[in-house]
Amino acid sequence: MPEFERVAALSDIPPGGRLSILVDDLPSLLIRIGDEFFAIEDVCSHDGQPLTNGPVDQCSIACPRHGARFDLRTGRPLCMPAIEPITTFEVQVRDGEIFVRPR
Amino acid sequence: MLTAISSRTVAYDAETFESFLATRQEPAWVTDQRRQAFEVYRELLATELDPEEWKRVDTRAFRPEKFAIGTANQPAASFGTLLADRAEFGGIVSHVDGVCSVSKLDPDLASQGVLFGNLSDLLRDHGEILKPHLLTRGVKADTDRFSAWHAAFWTGGTVLYVPRNVEITKPLYSLIGLAAEGAADFSHTLVILEEGAQATLLEETSSASATASGMHIGAVELLQGSRSNLQYVQLQNWNNKVWHFAHQAGRVEADASLQWSVAGLGARLAHIHQDVYLDGKGATAQVNGVTFATDKQLISYYTQQTHNAPNTQSDLLYKDVVRDHARCVWRGMIKVAKDAQKTDGYQRNDSLLLSETCRVDAIPGLEIEADDVRCTHGATCGRVDEEQLFYCMCRGLTRSEAMHIIVEGFFQRVYDRIPVEIVRETLGQAVERKLGIGGV
Numbered sequence: 001m002p003e004f005e006r007v008a009a010l011s012d013i014p015p016g017g018r019l020s021i022l023v024d025d026l027p028s029l030l031i032r033i034g035d036e037f038f039a040i041e042d043v044c045s046h047d048g049q050p051l052t053n054g055p056v057d058q059c060s061i062a063c064p065r066h067g068a069r070f071d072l073r074t075g076r077p078l079c080m081p082a083i084e085p086i087t088t089f090e091v092q093v094r095d096g097e098i099f100v101r102p103r
Numbered sequence: 104m105l106t107a108i109s110s111r112t113v114a115y116d117a118e119t120f121e122s123f124l125a126t127r128q129e130p131a132w133v134t135d136q137r138r139q140a141f142e143v144y145r146e147l148l149a150t151e152l153d154p155e156e157w158k159r160v161d162t163r164a165f166r167p168e169k170f171a172i173g174t175a176n177q178p179a180a181s182f183g184t185l186l187a188d189r190a191e192f193g194g195i196v197s198h199v200d201g202v203c204s205v206s207k208l209d210p211d212l213a214s215q216g217v218l219f220g221n222l223s224d225l226l227r228d229h230g231e232i233l234k235p236h237l238l239t240r241g242v243k244a245d246t247d248r249f250s251a252w253h254a255a256f257w258t259g260g261t262v263l264y265v266p267r268n269v270e271i272t273k274p275l276y277s278l279i280g281l282a283a284e285g286a287a288d289f290s291h292t293l294v295i296l297e298e299g300a301q302a303t304l305l306e307e308t309s310s311a312s313a314t315a316s317g318m319h320i321g322a323v324e325l326l327q328g329s330r331s332n333l334q335y336v337q338l339q340n341w342n343n344k345v346w347h348f349a350h351q352a353g354r355v356e357a358d359a360s361l362q363w364s365v366a367g368l369g370a371r372l373a374h375i376h377q378d379v380y381l382d383g384k385g386a387t388a389q390v391n392g393v394t395f396a397t398d399k400q401l402i403s404y405y406t407q408q409t410h411n412a413p414n415t416q417s418d419l420l421y422k423d424v425v426r427d428h429a430r431c432v433w434r435g436m437i438k439v440a441k442d443a444q445k446t447d448g449y450q451r452n453d454s455l456l457l458s459e460t461c462r463v464d465a466i467p468g469l470e471i472e473a474d475d476v477r478c479t480h481g482a483t484c485g486r487v488d489e490e491q492l493f494y495c496m497c498r499g500l501t502r503s504e505a506m507h508i509i510v511e512g513f514f515q516r517v518y519d520r521i522p523v524e525i526v527r528e529t530l531g532q533a534v535e536r537k538l539g540i541g542g543v
Contacts, residue, residue: 022163026164027161027163043161048161049158049159049161050161
């Protein structure tokens with residue numbers, strides 16, 4: 001199983017913020033909701049283009065182009081036009097540093 | 104043993120540009136051209152890329168600062184190539200990590216005035232022949248940041264010049280290689296055929312190892328005078344760690360014909376901006392593409408067939424096979440100018456998807472301003488038919504043998520359009536190897 005990789009410092013994202021990172025060379029998105037962190041591959045499974053600026057609401061992110069929504073915890077598609085899940089990564093916070101494990 | 108070119112990062116800024124210029128010994132007009140291109144490059148870096156061309160091409164993981172232009176002190180690596188040993192060539196030009204390592208031309212061709220060699224040297228010795236053609240009407244520096252970057256930093260490349268009415272029957276060979284880890288190559292291929300000239304150029308790109316990452320910011324210019332015939336093949340066969348961005352332009356004058364074949368097998372991400380211009384009455388161009396993308400590759404083509412004169416013909420056929428999590432994008436356009444009556448333009452893209460997780464985007468387009476033309480386009484896309492597989496397996500083939508036959512049959516229509524036999528064989532074997540089928 002791959003090791004956790006350090007991607008950012010806790011101070012790099014304020015609560016409610018997000019950060020573009022690379023996980024295993026894949027463009028990904030680190031999102032902070034309160035003190036919980038989520039890491040997803042930054043690609044909408046519907047049209048293959050970035051989710052980067054999609055609105056985040058109640059632990060889900062919406063694609064800014066056609067409105068597909070994904071659960072941030074599991075990557076599950078929540079509404080059309082998405083029918084495939086997106087990849088999510090495990091996140092750990094240790095001593096003020098954020099770590100993500102690639103798949 | 105491969106050594107890394109540089110372990111520090113390289114910014115392609117003014118300082119790097121000036122130190123790069125200091126390593127070149129070039130006529131003043133070349134340096135001026137580079138300086139202008141560098142200005143354009145810096146400007147274009149601040150502007151967004153054209154979304155129509157780039158929105159399906161994800162370059163977010165691309166880090167240009169990790170790739171450096173090599174110096175002439177790099178040892179020449181030995182190369183496994185697909186084409187080099189397959190035929191007797193009339194000339195061979197090889198570049199490794201941007202530096203020319205081999206340049207040979209048959210004396211009887213040289214005596215007829217044919218030039219075939221390395222751009223850097225030929226510019227010094229035959230500048231007056233090449234100056235009107237280099238980065239003027241073919242690839243333009245201001246098209247986008249990649250063409251400007253190339254125009255400022257081109258490292259060398261293969262030049263073929265064929266004088267009026269000279270017909271070269273033996274094919275010529277050009278190799279663009281990447282060896283060291285983190286190497287950058289900015290090769291420029293320039294082909295100029297005067298009126299009535301004829302030639303065949305086979306070009307191949309290759310990585311010395313399966314693991315060294317690299318970057319190719321290339322350009323190809325094919326400039327044909329009237330009644331000339333050119334067959335040009337580019338076999339892109341990098342390993343899966345190379346970033347490949349290329350601008351390619353062909354300009355065909357009256358009654359000349361261009362037969363252009365491209366194969367996309369390697370690269371982590373390849374984006375080819377390919378333009379063909381039919382500039383004279385009766386000009387024809389046939390463009391063929393074979394792509395086989397696997398793993399997590401992204402191979403993208405942005406093609407254009409522009410008809411600027413009447414009675415011109417273009418015929419584009421791209422076939423892709425995609426597997427695993429790979430992605431292939433093809434955005435094609437046929438443009439017909441107002442006076443280009445009796446144009447016959449055709450473009451077609453067929454895709455075969457071998458897995459549940461791969462993806463193809465095919466977008467053909469037409470922009471027609473004349474009113475007496477025939478323009479056709481089509482795109483097809485599908486999975487391998489399970490019934491076809493079952494049919495083959497019932498007759499004693501294993502599943503993988505059946506898959507092989509189906510993929511080979513799929514590509515056959517494009518192979519048949521390529522008249523150079525060694526290229527057909529080479530492509531067939533390269534695809535077979537990549538499919539993981541057959542002997543070594």
